[in-house]
Amino acid sequence: MDKEFVTMRNQMMLFVLFLLMTGKVTTANFATASTTDGPSTTPGPLYPFGAGDTVSYRSDDGSSPPITLQQPFVYFGKPYQQIYVNHNGHLTFNEAFSSFIPHRFPAFSTRDLIAPFWTDLDNRRNGTISYRQYTSGSVLQQATQDINQYFPNLGFSVNWVFIATWDKVAYYNNFGTEITFQVVLIAAGQSSFILMNYGEIAPTTQNIQAGYDTVNSIHYFSIPRSFQSNDTTFSYTSNVNVTGRWAFQTNATTSTTDGPSTTPVTTTTTDGPSTTPAPTSDDPFAVDDSCIDSIFCNGQGLTGSVYMLSTLLILVFLTILNN
Numbered sequence: 380m381d382k383e384f385v386t387m388r389n390q391m392m393l394f395v396l397f398l399l400m401t402g403k404v405t406t407a408n409f410a411t412a413s414t415t416d417g418p419s420t421t422p423g424p425l426y427p428f429g430a431g432d433t434v435s436y437r438s439d440d441g442s443s444p445p446i447t448l449q450q451p452f453v454y455f456g457k458p459y460q461q462i463y464v465n466h467n468g469h470l471t472f473n474e475a476f477s478s479f480i481p482h483r484f485p486a487f488s489t490r491d492l493i494a495p496f497w498t499d500l501d502n503r504r505n506g507t508i509s510y511r512q513y514t515s516g517s518v519l520q521q522a523t524q525d526i527n528q529y530f531p532n533l534g535f536s537v538n539w540v541f542i543a544t545w546d547k548v549a550y551y552n553n554f555g556t557e558i559t560f561q562v563v564l565i566a567a568g569q570s571s572f573i574l575m576n577y578g579e580i581a582p583t584t585q586n587i588q589a590g591y592d593t594v595n596s597i598h599y600f601s602i603p604r605s606f607q608s609n610d611t612t613f614s615y616t617s618n619v620n621v622t623g624r625w626a627f628q629t630n631a632t633t634s635t636t637d638g639p640s641t642t643p644v645t646t647t648t649t650d651g652p653s654t655t656p657a658p659t660s661d662d663p664f665a666v667d668d669s670c671i672d673s674i675f676c677n678g679q680g681l682t683g684s685v686y687m688l689s690t691l692l693i694l695v696f697l698t699i700l701n702n
């Protein structure tokens with residue numbers, strides 16, 4: 380670990396203390412589930428949601444109960460049988476996770492985490508957090524078509540889809556803001572994929588981490604523009620040429636170099652899509668915006684700047700001592 384990391388941790392701890400002092404104390408909230416009967420809407424890149432979904436209850440930092448998966452989801456070699464939909468924009472497997480302060484990926488934590496939009500969200504007044512599994516029907520066809528388009532020549536046949544949707548939820552204590560996004564887990568035999576789909580995202584100065592992370596960050600991806608306040612562009616970018624959608628294959632068990640076979644592109648809503656390749660953080664040489672922001676990316680890409688920073692700090696320290 381380096382200085383920046385420690386400083387960041389300390390700042391985070393201070394922030395947590397501050398939040399605790401201002402009365403924002405979290406409790407583990409477990410949902411009692413109900414079922415909607417509203418109409419299904421699929422604006423933009425979103426998969427169907429609404430009718431037939433199980434709705435998580437209203438709670439600022441709550442979580443769904445453990446959701447038993449109808450088929451194991453193999454996340455980087457680990458087959459998981461259950462999942463939690465945590466209200467603050469992430470999914471976990473082993474236990475519910477109420478954290479409302481995002482950690483930058485790679486977080487080098489002890490947790491596998493899928494975070495379409497990790498920030499302090501609040502569904503106490505408005506908005507709906509819901510989820511549903513599919514083992515047949517048109518959603519499977521849609522997923523099969525999408526996956527074979529994004530990861531061609533492999534002939535995937537999707538047999539299970541899990542969709543969790545945050546529909547028009549607010550930022551913490553900021554009722555009137557609306558944020559809509561979705562995470563789609565897809566299993567095709569032993570292969571697994573994740574789609575992150577973004578609808579309307581209200582502007583905010585809160586930090587947001589979007590992407591995924593694993594235990595010790597052996598595999599992770601941080602969607603560019605994570606941790607850039609006032610710059611929530613997820614609705615306008617893509618690595619698969621579908622505005623507002625990011626797609627990942629998440630069953631890599633061996634080397635970190637065999638990423639998706641697609642050529643990632645970034646799209647904008649205005650003109651045609653520009654074709655700036657999006658870096659894969661699983662690539663040890665990838666250095667992207669979010670990577671530069673976080674100072675350290677994966678311990679390999681930016682050691683140079685860390686050295687320079689350390690040297691500078693030592694020089695400053697010595698100068699002070701000499702005076």
Ligand SMILES: *[C@@H]1O[C@H](CO)[C@@H](O)[C@H](O)[C@H]1NC(C)=O
Nearest residue numbers: 582583584585607608609610
């Ligand atoms: C973010 O945007 C809002 C509204 O445009 C503005 O009031 C605020 O100063 C901005 N904050 C930062 C940190 O840029």
Ligand SMILES: *[C@@H]1O[C@H](CO)[C@@H](O)[C@H](O)[C@H]1NC(C)=O
Nearest residue numbers: 619620621644646651652654
């Ligand atoms: C991206 O999608 C658009 C249609 O939405 C298509 O016209 C364009 O050729 C695609 N670009 C690439 C690089 O696949």
Ligand SMILES: *[C@@H]1O[C@H](CO)[C@@H](O)[C@H](O)[C@H]1NC(C)=O
Nearest residue numbers: 569570571628630631632637
């Ligand atoms: C995912 O698993 C399938 C089946 O074992 C394998 O063919 C494929 O190469 C794996 N993909 C990655 C990225 O590891």
Ligand SMILES: CC(=O)N[C@H]1CO[C@H](CO)[C@@H](O)[C@@H]1O
Nearest residue numbers: 504505506547554555556557
């Ligand atoms: C933005 C929005 O939909 N706000 C609504 C939230 O819910 C309250 C009632 O619970 C409404 O009065 C607001 O209009």
Ligand SMILES: [Ca+2]
Nearest residue numbers: 439440499500
């Ligand atoms: Ca919250």
